[in-house]
Amino acid sequence: xxxxxxxxxxxxxxxRRAVESFPLTRRVVDRFVPGETTADxxxxxRRLVATGRTVTLDVLGEDVLDPAGARALCDSYLALxxxxxxxxxxxxxxxxxxxxxMGQALPGxxxxxxxxxxxxxxxxxxxxxxxxxxxxxHTTVDSTLAIGAALRASYPFVGNVLQTNLRRTPGxxxxxxxxxxxxxxxKGAYREPESVALQRKAEVDxxxxxxxxxxxxxxxxxxxxTHDPAMLDRAVRAAGxxxxxxxxxxxxxxxGVRPALEQRMVDEGRRMRVYLxxxxxxxxxxxxxxxxxxxxxxxxxxxxxHR
Numbered sequence: 001x002x003x004x005x006x007x008x009x010x011x012x013x014x015x016r017r018a019v020e021s022f023p024l025t026r027r028v029v030d031r032f033v034p035g036e037t038t039a040d041x042x043x044x045x046r047r048l049v050a051t052g053r054t055v056t057l058d059v060l061g062e063d064v065l066d067p068a069g070a071r072a073l074c075d076s077y078l079a080l081x082x083x084x085x086x087x088x089x090x091x092x093x094x095x096x097x098x099x100x101x102m103g104q105a106l107p108g109x110x111x112x113x114x115x116x117x118x119x120x121x122x123x124x125x126x127x128x129x130x131x132x133x134x135x136x137x138h139t140t141v142d143s144t145l146a147i148g149a150a151l152r153a154s155y156p157f158v159g160n161v162l163q164t165n166l167r168r169t170p171g172x173x174x175x176x177x178x179x180x181x182x183x184x185x186x187k188g189a190y191r192e193p194e195s196v197a198l199q200r201k202a203e204v205d206x207x208x209x210x211x212x213x214x215x216x217x218x219x220x221x222x223x224x225x226t227h228d229p230a231m232l233d234r235a236v237r238a239a240g241x242x243x244x245x246x247x248x249x250x251x252x253x254x255x256g257v258r259p260a261l262e263q264r265m266v267d268e269g270r271r272m273r274v275y276l277x278x279x280x281x282x283x284x285x286x287x288x289x290x291x292x293x294x295x296x297x298x299x300x301x302x303x304x305x306h307r
Contacts, residue, residue, distance in 0.1 A: 029282065029283075029286055031256040032254065032255060032256045032257070032277075032286070033060075033255075033277055033278060033282040033286065034255060034256075034276065034278055035278050036278065036279060036280045036282060037278070038076075038079055038080050038083045038278075039083070040278055041057055041080060041083075041276065041278040042080075042083050042084060042087050042089070044255070044276055044278070045057070045084065045087075045089050045093065045276065046087065046089055048274050048276070049089050051263075051266065052266040052272070053262060053266060053272045053273065053274050054092050054093060054094070054250075054271070054272070054273045054274070055093050055094065055273060055274050055275075055276045056093070056094035056095065056096045056132060056252065056273055056274070056275050056276065057080060057084075057093065057094070057095050057096065057276050057277075057278070058095075058096040058098070058134070058275065058276065058277040058278070059073060059076045059077055059080060059095075059101075059278065059279050060277050060278060060279030060280070060281040060282055060284075061073045061076075061098075061101040061279060061281050064100060064101050064102070064103055064105070064106070065106075066106070067103060067106060067112065069103075070101070070102050070103030070106065070112055070113070070116060071116070073101045073102060073116075074102060074116040074119060074120060076279070077095060077097070077120045077123075078119070078120065078123050080095065081095065081120070081123045081124055081126075081127055081129060082123075082127075084127065084129065085127040085128075090127040090128050090129050091127070091128035091129075092128065092129075093128075093129045093130075094129060094130045094131065094132055094159075094273065095120065095124060095129060095130075095131055095132070096131075096132045096133075096134050096275065097117055097120060097131060097132070097133055097134060098134045098136060099113040099117065099133060099134075099136070099140065099143070099144055099147065100113075100136055100140070102116040102117055103116060104140060104143060104144075110143050110146075110147070113143075113147065114147045114150065114151070117131070117133070117147060117151060118151060118154070118155075121151055121154070121155040121158060122155075124155075124157075125155060125157070130157040130158070130159065130182065131151075131155065131157065131158050131159070132158070132159035132160070132161065132182065132184055132223075133147065133148050133151075133158065133159065133160050133161065134161055135160070135161035135162065135163055135186075136190065137190045137192065138166055138168075138190070138192050138196045138197065141166070141168070141172070144160065145160060145172065148160040148181070149179075152179065152181060156180070157182065158181075158182070159181060159182030159183060159184060159221075159223065160176070160181060160182075160183060160184070161183070161184040161185075161186060161225075162176075162183055162184070162185055162186070162211070163186055163187065163188030163190075164185065164186070164187055164188065164204060164207040164208040164210075164211045165187055165188035165192065165197045165198050165204045165207065166188060166192065166196060166197050166198075167196055167197060167198065168196070169207070169211060170207075170210070170211070170214070173211060173214050173215060173218070174214075176218070176220055177214075177218040177219060177220065178218075178219060179219075179220065180219050180220060180221070181220050181221070182220070182221040182223060183215055183220045183221065183222060183223060184223040184225050184252060185208070185211055185212065185215055185222065185223065185224055185225060185226075186225045186226075187204050187205075187208050187226070188204070205231075208226070208231060209231070209234055212224060212231070212234055212235050212238050213234075213238045213241075216235070216238040216239050216241070216242040216244060216249065217238075217241075217242050221248070221249065221250075222235070222239075222244075222248075222249040222250070223249070223250050223251075223252050223273070224249065224250070224251050224252065225251075225252040225253070225275070226251075226253075227253055227254070227257050227258045227261060229261065232251060232261075232265070235249070235251070246269050246270055246271065247271065249271070250270070250271035250272070250273050251265050251270055251271065251272050251273070252272075252273045252274070252275055253272070253273075253274060253275065254274075254275045255274050255275060255276045255277065262274065
């Protein structure tokens with residue numbers, strides 16, 4: 001019932017106005033989404049780079065309903081890459097693409113999304129950025145992994161995301177071993193049926209630990225996306241057991257969630273990348289993140305207390 005309410009709220013103009021005007025909620029949003037414009041994203045990137053972090057930037061936009069919307073999102077990424085280059089902070093940055101925003105769900109969407117992603121990859125290569133394809137619900141996994149593999153033939157820096165709550169992920173990780181791909185490892189935020197996904201937190205945690213070990217032992221580049229200190233300690237041990245140096249893997253965290261933990265990673269000499277979402281669709285992004293898993297409501301409010 002809460003998920004349905006939050007999803008309705010994500011499409012409500014009245015609810016958006018309430019969120020924007022309510023001081024506490026607005027403060028939470030401001031902490032996790034640094035702004036609506038490319039200039040806001042570049043400014044946040046500069047601040048983070050100055051503290052020893054790197055970034056992966058997400059131009060917010062999901063549920064694209066027509067080719068024009070997909071084209072507009074693609075153009076937004078091209079403008080972002082140009083702005084990063086002009087600001088002198090493109091080298092080493094990454095952009096995260098949701099293929100749904102590139103038109104994946106449209107008729108002929110696999111081709112549309114792949115073409116837009118390839119255009120972005122070409123622009124990223126020209127300025128020294130990398131590209132990571134975000135993973136969405138389980139129905140998109142085959143398409144997203146296939147597009148990632150195809151793009152790597154021309155752009156070896158293209159990464160994929162694996163969600164350890166999905167039962168299929170150990171097999172996907174085994175299939176990617178040998179490709180040298182950049183792999184972001186997450187637990188998974190989407191509500192999925194029990195037939196395809198683990199449901200209990202303890203099971204997902206154990207799956208994440210096993211995936212950390214397997215990813216570190218592979219020839220892929222591990223990107224461990226977590227805010228859990230215990231999981232980070234597990235990653236450090238697994239990296240050491242696999243003979244990886246600090247430059248051979250990285251930690252990723254969402255913008256604004258655990259800045260003190262980010263700083264700990266930087267102080268320890270680890271590669272620390274911050275996932276930085278921005279854009280005019282921040283309200284829909286925020287509400288859909290809560291709707292996907294209502295426990296995120298408590299998570300975001302707890303994170304505010306860590307400030």
